[in-house]
Amino acid sequence: MMSNRRFFSQPRLWRSAQRLARSLVQLILVMFVLAFVLGPVLWLVISSVSTSKDLLQVPPRWLPFPPSLEYYQALLFGSGATQSDGTLTELTLRAFRYSLRNSFIVAVGVTLGALGLGALAGYAFARFPLRGNALLIYLLLMVQMLPAVVLIVPLFMTMSRLGLLDRLFTVVILLTAYHLPFVMWILRSYFQSIPKDLEEAAMVDGCNRLRALWYVTLPLALPGLFAAGVYAFMQSWNAFLIPLVFTSSDTMRTVTVAIAMFVGRHYTEYGLMSAAGVLASLPPMALAIFFQRYLLASLTAGATKG
Structure with a gap:
């Protein structure tokens, strides 16, 4: 003791x-x-x-x-496993391969659209001191707080009257509009960290505002662009509700919706769904691994600016 x-x-x-x-x-x-x-x-x-x-x-x-x-x-x-009751057809497997292509088209389209519009809007919010800028940017961010299911009914009625249902273009437009405020906020924060003197020096040498943005500001904001692009790609690749509601044919579904279609009425092939889940998770995982440094740097800048 x-x-x-x-x-x-x-x-x-x-x-x-x-x-x-x-x-x-x-x-x-x-x-x-x-x-x-x-x-x-x-x-x-x-x-x-x-x-x-x-x-x-x-x-x-x-x-x-x-x-x-x-x-x-x-x-x-399209060969190998089949369900024991024969409900898994070649059409279902072909629809999954279509869905991989569709998800890639949607993700790339949303990424390019969100980056293009978000860069211009974020630059305007960062450089032009208009009255109510701070309030407006946070009002736009409130769109991200709304559950997507709240917006589905009016959007579906609008797209139905315009004849834009069951098209990848519609899915790209809706996902771009939904994720654009957050992309704009990330890029605005990054543009605020870049000194204005560099742009002013370029404009003194003969550049206009757009040329200064293209040749001076955007190259310096590449980490922010990478982070915003990775965010937009991952969110659009993993989107489920909007592609589910606005697409109906096998050749227009995205990969998340196609995986849900493997659930049969009398039998579910869990191994097939798991393999589809692994294949669907590879692109966002690869992006997150390769660009995690830019993603963390930009989100940290966004948390400390404006």
Whole structure:
């Protein structure tokens, strides 16, 4: 008893024990968060390489061996897996391949549209001191706070009367309008961090406002453009409600809607849905990994400006 009391009475050893306890608690919390976040992703990958027998087995088979790639073959090449009741047709698989193309078209279109309009609007908000600028930018940001389902009914009625249903162009326009305020806010914050003197020097040398923006400001704002572009691409690639409501044919659905179509009335092929989920998650994951430095830098600038 005396030896334990003497051990903990020493300040250095007591502080070391406290640091060790804090480190253990932090490690446990980090492991819990990682398991909570990465657990579903890991099970998604495992399910995509498991057979239907392995997935329905009780207790479940956590590590299938050998892993099966039949679901990927079915999705990419139209051969391999079929549902046991025969409801999975070649048309369904072909519709998924169309959906990958459609999602890419929509994501690229929304990214280009949001960056083009957002750069011009963000530059105007950053450089022209009009009355009510700060209030207007936050009023526009309130659009992001509205649930998309609130806007669906009036938008659907409008597009129906204009004859623009079941078109990728409609999906691109609606997603661009929905995500434009946040893209504009990111770019406005980045433009505010660029000194005006550089543009003024370019205009003294003969450039007009647009040429100064193109040759001076935009090259300096590339990190912000990358961040805004990654945000717009990821949000439009993962969009579900707007493509679901405004597209109806198999050749016009996006990948998120096409995955939902794999749920059958009498049978659901979970392995096929998991493989489709893995394929659909690859493009946004690749963008997030490659451009995470620009994304974090721009969001930090947006949090500290204006």
